[in-house]
Amino acid sequence: MEREGQTILEDINFSVQEGDFVGIIGPNGGGKTTLLKVILGLVKPSRGDVLVFGKEPEEGRHLVGYVPQERIFDRDFPLRVIDVVLMGRLRGKGMFRPYSREDMQKALEALELVEMSHLKDRQIGSLSGGELQRVLIARALVSEPKLLLLDEPTANVDLPVETEFFELLEGLRKGITIILVTHDIGVLSTYVEKIACLNRKMYYHGTKEIRPEDLEAVYGCPVDLIAHGVPHRVFREHRP
Amino acid sequence: MSLLQYEFLRNALLAGFLVSVACAIVGTLIVVRRMVFLAGGIAHVAFGGVGIGVFLGIDPIRSALVFTVLSALGMGLALERLEISEDSAIGILWAIGMAIGALFVGLTPGYVPDLMGYLFGNILMVPTGELAVMALLDLGLFAVTLSFWKELVAVSFDPEFAWVVGVRTKLINTVFLLMIATSCVMLIRAVGIVLVLALITIPAVSSRHFTKSLGWMMFISGLFGLGFVMVGLYLSFLFDIPSGATIVLVAGLAFLLLEGFKKS
Numbered sequence A: 001m002e003r004e005g006q007t008i009l010e011d012i013n014f015s016v017q018e019g020d021f022v023g024i025i026g027p028n029g030g031g032k033t034t035l036l037k038v039i040l041g042l043v044k045p046s047r048g049d050v051l052v053f054g055k056e057p058e059e060g061r062h063l064v065g066y067v068p069q070e071r072i073f074d075r076d077f078p079l080r081v082i083d084v085v086l087m088g089r090l091r092g093k094g095m096f097r098p099y100s101r102e103d104m105q106k107a108l109e110a111l112e113l114v115e116m117s118h119l120k121d122r123q124i125g126s127l128s129g130g131e132l133q134r135v136l137i138a139r140a141l142v143s144e145p146k147l148l149l150l151d152e153p154t155a156n157v158d159l160p161v162e163t164e165f166f167e168l169l170e171g172l173r174k175g176i177t178i179i180l181v182t183h184d185i186g187v188l189s190t191y192v193e194k195i196a197c198l199n200r201k202m203y204y205h206g207t208k209e210i211r212p213e214d215l216e217a218v219y220g221c222p223v224d225l226i227a228h229g230v231p232h233r234v235f236r237e238h239r240p
Numbered sequence B: 001m002s003l004l005q006y007e008f009l010r011n012a013l014l015a016g017f018l019v020s021v022a023c024a025i026v027g028t029l030i031v032v033r034r035m036v037f038l039a040g041g042i043a044h045v046a047f048g049g050v051g052i053g054v055f056l057g058i059d060p061i062r063s064a065l066v067f068t069v070l071s072a073l074g075m076g077l078a079l080e081r082l083e084i085s086e087d088s089a090i091g092i093l094w095a096i097g098m099a100i101g102a103l104f105v106g107l108t109p110g111y112v113p114d115l116m117g118y119l120f121g122n123i124l125m126v127p128t129g130e131l132a133v134m135a136l137l138d139l140g141l142f143a144v145t146l147s148f149w150k151e152l153v154a155v156s157f158d159p160e161f162a163w164v165v166g167v168r169t170k171l172i173n174t175v176f177l178l179m180i181a182t183s184c185v186m187l188i189r190a191v192g193i194v195l196v197l198a199l200i201t202i203p204a205v206s207s208r209h210f211t212k213s214l215g216w217m218m219f220i221s222g223l224f225g226l227g228f229v230m231v232g233l234y235l236s237f238l239f240d241i242p243s244g245a246t247i248v249l250v251a252g253l254a255f256l257l258l259e260g261f262k263k264s
Helices: A032-040 A057-063 A081-089 A101-113 A129-141 A159-172 A212-219 B007-033 B036-056 B060-081 B086-107 B116-120 B128-147 B149-157 B159-164 B169-191 B196-207 B214-239 B243-263
Strands: A021-025 A064-067 A147-151 A177-182 A194-199 A201-204
Touching (some): A032 A057, A032 A147, A032 A177, A064 A129, A064 B159, A081 A101, A081 A129, A081 B149, A101 A129, A129 A147, A129 A159, B007 B036, B007 B128, B007 B149, B007 B169, B007 B214, B036 B060, B036 B086, B036 B116, B036 B169, B036 B196, B060 B169, B149 B159, B159 B169, B196 B214, B196 B243, B214 B243
Parallel strands (some): A021 A177, A021 A194, A064 A147, A147 A177
């Protein structure tokens, strides 16, 4: 994967099993967002193949729900929460036709699922980071995806909100495969089942553990591995 | 209203109304998408079309319409194909459009009509026949906006997501460029190429103070536009000053007052 002569991703060879919850960590600029865009078909790889549910990304994208980074939004945009969620129902909808009663019903259900229905008529700009994140997840869920891609979902929220957020994801998971990217190692809590490290190259062993040498390769310097007690432990207990 | 006896004044008011409708629809979308500079570029490209019309001896507004629409489409293609940032592309388009206009005006032999009218507009000179064309363009804009409403909103708010859920974002962006091109040309007669930006942005920006809904923003900015045109027209008539510039200055003053009122 190259762009403007610079290699952003190379030698990426990994596959995700259906039902997995994979966390991808790596430094900023390591190609995490690009990887998601490749999976979505928004960016074409210069070499190699990407298959989404056995199909080209463009054909598989109807099975994918995408939750982009929150900061790319114009918070001034005059739109209500429910209008944003309804966008998830655009697929397969002919032009010239307004949203149907069923679309509205599904959107309300999705908001219910993320516990945001009380805010449905609120201006999107008036939401907190955590609230907006939930609304964006509702928007992705409303298209009933089989694979959910989350880009830095907890970048702008504090720790309690983050924990709640992962509990929410856990509740939504039935049958949905989740890939979550983040630069923040602390985010990868017990809920994540498998962890990959990404900085141009990917280090993935299909397990939940991070090998210190992988982390060093990815961040380019030794990283202090601190496990925050048992509930948040991502590393095997260290015995001398 | 004894002023309304004058046919040209009636036409001017009608033109003001039709222009306000176009600005309300297109201006609101431009402002929320933060594409004001793009609209400026497209408006100035129209000058190339005016020059060609003068050179060929046809109605410059007609040639400007064709030229601007083609340039807007070319711009869309260039942004897709070339590795160039949008604001650079706009700057280049802007300058080349004006240069083409100046070149053709220079090449025109003999008498060259007054170009100030195209640069700064004269809403008092809108011929009756053109009002019908403007009304048709308004209807077109209205129909297109209604038909593509959810797609236009989605592409404006989050183009990547719109693409992911299968919206034909390229088509929608092209439609939007065409909407901008036709409205800009429509505004030339009233306020002129240089002042188009004012009527596209100021009503839409002002309407933001009163609503948080895109649909209502369009409605309120239509009222603002009409108000600016009417007050400006009246003042220009009263003091015998240029109409286009007066309308824009009225809009600018209203904007400042609203902002100041909001702050305090």
